Amino acid sequence: MPQKAIICTVDVVLLCLRGTVLNVALWRRERAPFEGSPALPGGYIHPEEDVDTLDAASRMLREKTGIASPYLEQLGTFSGASRDPRGWSISIAYYALLPAELIEQEPAPGLVLQAVEQLKGLPFDHKDIVQAAVQRVRNKSSYSSLPVYLCGEQFTLPRLQAVYEAVLGEPINKVSFRRKMEELDMLEAVEGAMETGRANRPAQLYRLKHEFQQCLSVSPRSLTAAAG
Amino acid sequence: MPQKAIICTVDVVLLCLRGTVLNVALWRRERAPFEGSPALPGGYIHPEEDVDTLDAASRMLREKTGIASPYLEQLGTFSGASRDPRGWSISIAYYALLPAELIEQEPAPGLVLQAVEQLKGLPFDHKDIVQAAVQRVRNKSSYSSLPVYLCGEQFTLPRLQAVYEAVLGEPINKVSFRRKMEELDMLEAVEGAMETGRANRPAQLYRLKHEFQQCLSVSPRSLTAAAG
Structure with a gap:
């Protein structure tokens, strides 16, 4: 039939x-x-x-x-x-x-x-589909490189932290954040590239390593206690 | 068209x-x-x-x-x-x-x-579908109540630990396991029910709380370091 x-x-x-x-x-x-x-x-x-x-x-x-x-x-x-x-x-x-x-x-x-x-x-x-996507992105962002795709090609660590905080909806301790970024091992410094447009001292620019441009880096532990 | x-x-x-x-x-x-x-x-x-x-x-x-x-x-x-x-x-x-x-x-x-x-x-x-399911179950088991569905209605904690270990494919420290079960807060002791068939002293029987029979309990942290 x-x-x-x-x-x-x-x-x-x-x-x-x-x-x-x-x-x-x-x-x-x-x-x-x-x-x-x-x-x-x-x-x-x-x-x-x-x-x-x-x-x-x-x-x-x-x-x-x-x-x-x-x-x-x-x-x-x-x-x-x-x-x-x-x-x-x-x-x-x-x-x-x-x-x-x-x-x-x-x-x-x-x-x-x-x-x-x-x-x-x-x-x-x-609307349900968008809400399911946002939920997925919030959960997955707490233990993976996913939010990096929201940044441009090059970014400073403070900028990336602000992006993670915006997605997760809560502040992240700077030390925990830096440790998580090391653990995920997904970033590389762009040689000789510094962000100089701000009042602060120049900040190193980073980019995603080539192997994570179409594939996530994931960690077994969440950045936040709230994520499920 | x-x-x-x-x-x-x-x-x-x-x-x-x-x-x-x-x-x-x-x-x-x-x-x-x-x-x-x-x-x-x-x-x-x-x-x-x-x-x-x-x-x-x-x-x-x-x-x-x-x-x-x-x-x-x-x-x-x-x-x-x-x-x-x-x-x-x-x-x-x-x-x-x-x-x-x-x-x-x-x-x-x-x-x-x-x-x-x-x-x-x-x-x-x-075969790909089965492998994707096994991967999903392994990942999700490390931070949720999912493996409990593999047990019968009532089970002892040592039995449940053995089930988690079989799914995750690695031994789990008993103290970490008990702590995780408390954190997931999904089990209740079956009043007056002990397993007596074994050589050891009788062990308390547990069951899944009613609210988790069709809905997972999840934790932000993994039981193991390997799970992604």
């Missing part, structure tokens, strides 16, 4: 930090249902074109935001009879973290940023 | 402990492709019948193994053009942990157990 057709889509939760606030990139839907609503960039899987769902998510991101090959991780699959007015549907959701500059400098047409704590007007179960 | 049909299935990785060895329950396929091969219990989503993919996974488990409502968690979605000879497919994989007795006492017809380290003859990408 052939299976009754199920709507198969992918959606991407693209997160960035504006100041100390996590934002998600939304894209105004160009067609029904929910035409004009800000929604996660996503769409149908194209079996003739996509190798797998990760490939479909990369294509979607490229087509709708112009952003190529960030670190994309599968978040989970959202499904059921009631989430899409068109019928029984599956959405395989991915998430990616990016420096806000990448989105703000050349915003794709229709792309808007919303603070993740103040989501408004999202269709389908997209 | 209507979407070209994609094969939508769910698969369940059902794990149990025989002695100190993690085993997965496999089920001989009754039809092509791979008729007669031991495979993960799974099958097509039925949009007319299943509320969502979790519901489909529960139904599959009930139909193919006779097991009702264990703790089921989504593992991830496996997809692509090449994993199923019938065409572009998606499998949403779930995993569940059970006491081996539940499977061994009244084995469903066609159900076999295989040690997860010695998988043989699995079709599709089912």
Whole structure:
């Protein structure tokens, strides 16, 4: 018996930090249902074109935001009879973290940023998907290199600590932070590169080691007591 | 443009402990492709019948193994053009942990157990799916109540420690183990129930608190240094 057709889509939760606030990139839907609503960039899987769902998510991101090959991780699959007015549907959701500059400098047409704590007007179960992504990012950030993807290519340690604190939502002791960074062993100093634009004395610039640009460094211990 | 049909299935990785060895329950396929091969219990989503993919996974488990409502968690979605000879497919994989007795006492017809380290003859990408489930269970066990689902309803602390050690694949210091169990705060002593069958002095029997029967207790710190 052939299976009754199920709507198969992918959606991407693209997160960035504006100041100390996590934002998600939304894209105004160009067609029904929910035409004009800000929604996660996503769409149908194209079996003739996509190798797998990760490939479909990369294509979607490229087509709708112009952003190529960030670190994309599968978040989970959202499904059921009631989430899409068109019928029984599956959405395989991915998430990616990016420096806000990448989105703000050349915003794709229709792309808007919303603070993740103040989501408004999202269709389908997209609000649940964003909240699940934020939860995943908060948990994973407490023991991994994940937040580094929110920084630009080069950054100082105080800047990186501020990024971790913004994601985790709490202050981190400087000594614990430095120890965790050593343990994760994911950073390298950029030879001869110092940040000099501030009033303080110049600070060394760091970047992610090559091997962690598409693969996380993880630690067995959390930076904070609260993360689960 | 209507979407070209994609094969939508769910698969369940059902794990149990025989002695100190993690085993997965496999089920001989009754039809092509791979008729007669031991495979993960799974099958097509039925949009007319299943509320969502979790519901489909529960139904599959009930139909193919006779097991009702264990703790089921989504593992991830496996997809692509090449994993199923019938065409572009998606499998949403779930995993569940059970006491081996539940499977061994009244084995469903066609159900076999295989040690997860010695998988043989699995079709599709089912070996990858099992390995991903084992990795997830090992990581999650180091900081949560997950392994308790491998025990029967009542167990002694030394038995539970042996279960944790079998899953994590390494010995655990008894003091650290007891401290972690207190921190997870998931167990309650069964009043007046002692295990007396052994040569040692009688040991108190414990059970999982009601609130953790379908929901994990998690800790921010790992029991072992190796888990990621």
